[in-house]
Amino acid sequence: MALLYEKRDRIAYITINRPRALNAIDPETLKELSEALIDFREDNNAWVAIITGSDRRAFCVGADIKEMLPVLSDIRNEWWRVPPTILRGLELWKPIIAAVNGLALGGGLELVLACDIRIAAENASFGVPEVTLGIMPGWGGTQRLVRAVPAAIAAEMLFFGQRIDAQEAYRIGLVNKVVPQADLMATAEEWARRLCEIPPLAVRAVKEAMIKGAEMNLEDGLRLEAKLMDYLVASEDHKEARSAFLEKRKPNIRGK
Ligand code: DAK
Numbered sequence: 001m002a003l004l005y006e007k008r009d010r011i012a013y014i015t016i017n018r019p020r021a022l023n024a025i026d027p028e029t030l031k032e033l034s035e036a037l038i039d040f041r042e043d044n045n046a047w048v049a050i051i052t053g054s055d056r057r058a059f060c061v062g063a064d065i066k067e068m069l070p071v072l073s074d075i076r077n078e079w080w081r082v083p084p085t086i087l088r089g090l091e092l093w094k095p096i097i098a099a100v101n102g103l104a105l106g107g108g109l110e111l112v113l114a115c116d117i118r119i120a121a122e123n124a125s126f127g128v129p130e131v132t133l134g135i136m137p138g139w140g141g142t143q144r145l146v147r148a149v150p151a152a153i154a155a156e157m158l159f160f161g162q163r164i165d166a167q168e169a170y171r172i173g174l175v176n177k178v179v180p181q182a183d184l185m186a187t188a189e190e191w192a193r194r195l196c197e198i199p200p201l202a203v204r205a206v207k208e209a210m211i212k213g214a215e216m217n218l219e220d221g222l223r224l225e226a227k228l229m230d231y232l233v234a235s236e237d238h239k240e241a242r243s244a245f246l247e248k249r250k251p252n253i254r255g256k
Helices: 027-042 069-075 107-113 129-133 141-148 151-160 166-171 181-196 200-213 218-233 236-246
Strands: 003-008 011-016 048-053 058-060 096-100 103-105 117-121 125-127 177-179
Touching: 003 027, 011 027, 011 181, 048 058, 048 181, 058 096, 058 107, 096 107, 096 181, 103 107, 107 125, 107 141, 117 166, 117 181, 125 166, 129 151, 141 151, 166 177, 177 181, 200 218, 200 236
Parallel strands: 011 048, 048 096, 058 103, 096 117, 103 125, 117 177
Antiparallel strands: 003 011
16 A cells, blocks of 8 residues: 555544655555545544654655656646645645654655644655756645745745755744654644644634635635634534533534
8 A cells, every 4th residue: 555544533644655665656645645635524533634654764755756757747737637635636624734754855845835734753854856857846835835934945945956954944934843753643643632622613714714815815814714703603612612611611522
C-alpha cells in the first residue's frame, strides 16, 4: 500500500508509505490519498486528520519524478483529470494536522501547506526545488506559500529552491511547533484530541470562513461569517455548550 489509512477515536491517520522513494507521490499514492481524504470528509465520526510520512527521513519529497511528473505534464491544464485532494479540487473543512517527520520537498511541502496545523520534527526540512527541475510548484506552492509566510521569504524559497530547517520554518511561521522526532506523533495526537473537545461544526465553520474569507473583500467576508454563525447558533452543540457553561459542567459534544 502506497498509503496507510486508519481511524481511531475520531482521528483519521493518513500515512504516505513509499519509503524507498522517500515517500514521493506516484499516481497510486495520489489516488489513495484522494480516497482517504474523501472517506475522512464523509465520515461523521472522523473529526480531525493527521497526515504524516512512514519513515523518519521523509514526510514526502514531492511528485515522483519518474512516475508522476510525466503524467502531470501530459494532463497540462486539465487538472480535474487528477484525483481530487486538498492540493486541488477537494473542499474539506474538517481540520487537518501535518506531522512533518522529515523532508518536505516540492509537492510534499505543498501538502504541508494545504494542512491547517503543522507540527515539525527537529530533523524536518522544507523546500520547493521545482525550479531546479525547470518547472514550478504545480500543487499550489506559489499560491499557498506566499499566503503562509512573508512575500520576500516565499520568493527566496521559490526562486532558489533551497531548503530551510525546522527551526527556520518555525521562525518564519510556516509551522506551529517543533518537537523531537520521538515526540512528533504524540504531539500531533494531543493537538488532535484537544480539537476533538471543541464543537466540530464550529471548527469547520471557522476553517471555511478563514479560507474562503481570505479571498474576499471585507464586506463579503463579514457576510460569510454571519451566514456561518446563523447555522452554528441553531446547532445542538451550541445549545449544549451554553447550558454546560451555565451549569458549570463539561459539555457533551456530539457534532450536531
Ligand atoms: N521522485 C522519485 N524518486 C525520488 C524522489 C522523487 N521526487 N526523490 C528521491 N527519490 C528516490 C531517489 O531516486 C532514490 O531512489 P533509488 O535511486 O535509491 O532507487 C531514493 O529516493 C533516495 O534518494 P537519494 O539517493 O537521492 O537520497 P539523498 O539523501 O542523496 O537525497 C533528496 C535526498 C530528497 C535531497 C534527493 O533525492 C532529491 O533531491 N530528490 C528530489 C526532490 C525534488 O526535486 N522534489 C520535487 C519533485 S517535483 C504539477 C503538480 C505538481 C508538481 C508538478 C506539476 N502539475 C499540476 C502540472 C510537483 C512537482 C514536484 O514535486
